[in-house]
Amino acid sequence: MPELPEVEAIRQDLIAMDLKGQEIESVIAFNERTLSPTEKMAWDVFFQSPRRIISIERKGKWLLLKLAGGTLFIHLRMSGKLRLTESRRPMTHERARLVIKGGASLSFIDPRKFGRIVLIEKEDASPSIGIDPTEGTFTEEALLSLLSKGQTAIKTWLLDQKKISGLGNIYVDEALFRAGIHPEHPVSRLSLAKKKLLYRSIVGTIQEAIKHRGTSLGTTNQNYSGIHKARGSHQDHLFVYSRQGKPCKKCRTPIEKVRFRGRGTHFCPSCQKPVH
DNA sequence: CACCTTTCCTGTGCGC
DNA sequence: TGCGCACAGGAAAGGT
Ligand SMILES: [Zn+2]
Numbered sequence: 001m002p003e004l005p006e007v008e009a010i011r012q013d014l015i016a017m018d019l020k021g022q023e024i025e026s027v028i029a030f031n032e033r034t035l036s037p038t039e040k041m042a043w044d045v046f047f048q049s050p051r052r053i054i055s056i057e058r059k060g061k062w063l064l065l066k067l068a069g070g071t072l073f074i075h076l077r078m079s080g081k082l083r084l085t086e087s088r089r090p091m092t093h094e095r096a097r098l099v100i101k102g103g104a105s106l107s108f109i110d111p112r113k114f115g116r117i118v119l120i121e122k123e124d125a126s127p128s129i130g131i132d133p134t135e136g137t138f139t140e141e142a143l144l145s146l147l148s149k150g151q152t153a154i155k156t157w158l159l160d161q162k163k164i165s166g167l168g169n170i171y172v173d174e175a176l177f178r179a180g181i182h183p184e185h186p187v188s189r190l191s192l193a194k195k196k197l198l199y200r201s202i203v204g205t206i207q208e209a210i211k212h213r214g215t216s217l218g219t220t221n222q223n224y225s226g227i228h229k230a231r232g233s234h235q236d237h238l239f240v241y242s243r244q245g246k247p248c249k250k251c252r253t254p255i256e257k258v259r260f261r262g263r264g265t266h267f268c269p270s271c272q273k274p275v276h
Numbered sequence: 277c278a279c280c281t282t283t284c285c286t287g288t289g290c291g292c
Numbered sequence: 293t294g295c296g297c298a299c300a301g302g303a304a305a306g307g308t
C-alpha cells in the first residue's frame with residue numbers, strides 16, 4: 001500500500017521520465033467515483049485546451065501535479081498505481097487516465113477503487129494535510145508541539161494525516177518499534193525522552209524507506225510497485241510489520257500481531273512494553 | 277473540538 | 293478444484 005516513501009518513488013519516476021513540462025490534453029474516467037468532481041462537464045471545461053504540468057510535488061501520501069490554472073491531487077490509497085501506456089484500450093482495473101499531448105497516457109490502475117484524482121482550481125479548496133516529515137519545518141520542536149495536544153493512543157495519533165502526513169500502517173508500526181513505544185501508549189503519557197526518540201524514529205524510518213524506494217510485500221502485482229513496475233526493497237528491512245511470529249531483530253522475542261482499532265498492529269512485546 | 281466507528285472495495289489465501 | 297469467508301486498510305462521513 002503506497003505510503004509516503006512509495007509515493008515519493010513514483011514522484012521521482014515521473015520526474016525522471018520528463019513528465020514535467022508536458023501537457024495534459026484531457027482526463028478520462030472509467031470509474032465514476034475515481035474523479036472529483038464527479039461531473040464530466042467540470043473536467044471537459046477545465047481541459048478545453050491542454051494544461052502544462054508546471055511541477056510534480058508530494059505532500060504526505062498525496063501526489064500533486066501542478067498545472068497552469070489548477071492542481072491534480074492524486075491519492076493511490078491501498079491499491080492505486082500509475083502506468084505509462086501508449087494503447088487506447090483501457091487496461092485491466094484502469095479507473096482513469098491522463099491523456100498526454102503526443103500520444104501517451106498516464107493510467108490510474110486501482111483494483112479496489114479507493115484511489116482518487118481530485119481537481120483543485122482554487123488553492124484554498126485544497127485538502128487539509130498535516131506536516132510532512134520530509135519537510136524542513138518538521139523539527140523536533142514541531143513534533144513536541146503537536147504531540148502536546150494529543151489525547152489518544154500514539155498509533156491512532158500517528159495515523160491521523162491532519163497531524164502528520166505520510167505515515168500509514170507499515171511505517172507507524174516500524175517507527176514505534178524503533179522508538180520502543182507500545183502502539184496503544186497514550187500520547188499524553190509519553191515521556192519527553194520518548195517523544196524525542198519518536199522524532200528520530202519517524203525521520204529515520206522514512207529516510208531509509210525512501211532510500212529503498214518503498215516497501216513491496218507479497219509476490220503478486222497487487223502490491224506496490226513504481227511506474228516502471230520496479231519493486232521497492234524496504235520489505236527486507238522491516239522490524240515488525242508482517243513479521244509476526246518471527247524473532248525480534250533486537251531481542252529475539254517473537255513479534256506479536258494484534259488488531260487495534262481495525263488495524264493489524266505489529267510490535268515486540270519485550271522492546272515495546274505497554275504502559276502500566 | 278477531539279475522538280471513535282462505519283463504510284467503501286476486490287484480490288488473495290485459508291479451511292474444508 | 294471449488295466454495296465461503298476473513299483479511300488487507302486510508303480517509304470521508306457521521307456520531308458522541
Ligand atoms: Zn524486541
